[in-house]
Amino acid sequence: MVGKEPWYSHGVRFECQPDCGKCCDQPDGVVFLAPHDAKRLAKYHEMDVQDWLDRDCRRSQNGRYVLRSRPEDGVCIYLNDDKGCSVYGVKPDQCSAFPWWNENMASNRSWHKTVQLCPGLRQPDSKVVSLPMIQEHLDKDAVAEKGFRTWE
Ligand code: SF4
Ligand code: SF4
Incomplete structure (x- = not known):
């Protein structure tokens, strides 16, 4: 049986806007990490992975590593x-993937909120990001x- 096509099957217009940063500048925003993200960022900082995790990450409510936030406003360090x-x-x-997050695209309501947040999704002349890329x-x-x- 062929599944129903997603609403974005013909692509979505998007172009990240220079000097915007709105998706990062979110109090209490959470960035989850894949293991290879931790390896890459630790290497960039010339640190042992566990030391970098201890310095620049914290735990989510259920124990996953996420990027640490600034204590004064909850924005990414x-x-x-x-x-x-x-x-x-x-x-x-996950940062590179924004706005193409599963939670953003899961419902009309969450996509509407994403479009309101991200000016890159409100550019009528921007190029179409294709379904495979999304x-x-x-x-x-x-x-x-x-x-x-x-x-380990
Ligand atoms: S909110 Fe959208 S346009 Fe702004 S930096 Fe993030 S992805 Fe780019
Ligand atoms: S790591 Fe960079 S791109 Fe990701 S939330 Fe922090 S400032 Fe934004």
Whole structure:
């Protein structure tokens, strides 16, 4: 039996906007990590993975590692004063995947909220991101969201 096509099967117009940073500048935003994200970011900081996890991560309510947030406002520790990402070249997959997160695309209501947040989704002349590309990001988001709780 062939499943119903997703609403985004013909692609979605999107172009990330320069100097925006709204998706990062979210108090209490949570970035889940895949194991390879932790390896990449620890290497970038020239640290042992466990030491980096202890320094720059915290635990979610159910024990998965997530990026640490600034205590004063709950925003990601890697967001700099210019609203840019200080680890842009090695940022976690889940950051690269935004706005193509499973939770964002799961319902009209959550997608509507995502469009309101992200000006890159409100550019009528922007290019169309294709279904395979969207699906690739959704798959990476799913791996990150599964996360991990221990490091060997
Ligand atoms: S909110 Fe959208 S446009 Fe702004 S930085 Fe994030 S992905 Fe780009
Ligand atoms: S790691 Fe970078 S891209 Fe990801 S939330 Fe933090 S500042 Fe934003």
